[in-house]
Amino acid sequence: MEVPVVRNVLEANDRLAETLAAAFREKKILCLNLMSSPGAGKTTLLERTLTDLKGEFKMAVIEGDLQTDNDARRVAATGAQAVQVNTEGGCHLDAGMVLDALKSINLDGLDILFVENVGNLVCPAEFNLGEDHKISLLSVTEGDDKPEKYPLMFHISAVMLLNKTDLLPYVDFDLDRAAAHARKLNKDIRVLPVSCKNGEGLDQWYDWLRKARAAKRG
Ligand SMILES: Nc1nc2c(ncn2[C@@H]2O[C@H](COP(=O)(O)OP(=O)(O)O)[C@@H](O)[C@H]2O)c(=O)[nH]1
Numbered sequence: 001m002e003v004p005v006v007r008n009v010l011e012a013n014d015r016l017a018e019t020l021a022a023a024f025r026e027k028k029i030l031c032l033n034l035m036s037s038p039g040a041g042k043t044t045l046l047e048r049t050l051t052d053l054k055g056e057f058k059m060a061v062i063e064g065d066l067q068t069d070n071d072a073r074r075v076a077a078t079g080a081q082a083v084q085v086n087t088e089g090g091c092h093l094d095a096g097m098v099l100d101a102l103k104s105i106n107l108d109g110l111d112i113l114f115v116e117n118v119g120n121l122v123c124p125a126e127f128n129l130g131e132d133h134k135i136s137l138l139s140v141t142e143g144d145d146k147p148e149k150y151p152l153m154f155h156i157s158a159v160m161l162l163n164k165t166d167l168l169p170y171v172d173f174d175l176d177r178a179a180a181h182a183r184k185l186n187k188d189i190r191v192l193p194v195s196c197k198n199g200e201g202l203d204q205w206y207d208w209l210r211k212a213r214a215a216k217r218g
């Protein structure tokens with residue numbers, strides 16, 4: 001009995017995700033779904049990206065968290081439009097929540113919509129949000145075996161950002177090992193080591209964003 005119920009939930013979500021994807025296609029908005037464990041650095045990455053590319057793109061953010069509007073406030077401080085979704089205990093965002101949040105965002109002329117998912121390496125990977133790409137972050141303090149242990153998220157991500165490389169001298173994290181595990185799951189995954197603290201590697205992330213944006217514009 002339980003399996004069909006789960007499938008129904010995912011099918012209903014996929015229908016709403018298709019509505020979202022159609023809206024993003026029509027308006028040529030690049031939508032990116034950021035996923036990681038709590039604290040890997042999603043909001044910090046957004047703060048830097050929104051600041052550094054402010055002159056190039058019009059960007060907005062939907063922030064997902066169980067509680068508080070802390071992250072929406074942090075990204076709004078860069079000048080970008082930001083909406084907070086509180087899941088009140090829910091461990092992921094679903095397409096219905098994103099559809100609701102979109103009502104509070106002015107989509108006209110928007111280039112990129114970032115969705116920061118709830119911090120969790122499991123459930124966010126199951127729920128499509130009509131995004132163009134899923135992006136996963138793994139920080140070097142979490143261990144290089146995480147792609148192996150939580151395969152779905154890395155299997156379906158276009159990019160894996162390996163964040164907090166400024167801390168590499170203090171932890172046993174093998175960048176090549178993490179990259180090799182991720183590539184075993186997804187041979188096309190782009191692996192980008194970055195530090196959102198000192199900015200190292202972010203240029204490559206920005207180049208990837210520019211290419212993805214250009215591809216969406218057509
Ligand atoms: N050392 C270091 N700390 C970072 C880096 N990126 C983020 N942090 C810190 O990690 C903590 C969690 O970051 P946050 O962006 O809130 O993570 P989120 O939960 O994934 O949104 C904060 O204290 C950040 O300052 C980084 O590249 N290096």
Ligand SMILES: [Mg+2]
Pocket residue numbers: 042043044071116
């Ligand atoms: Mg955050």
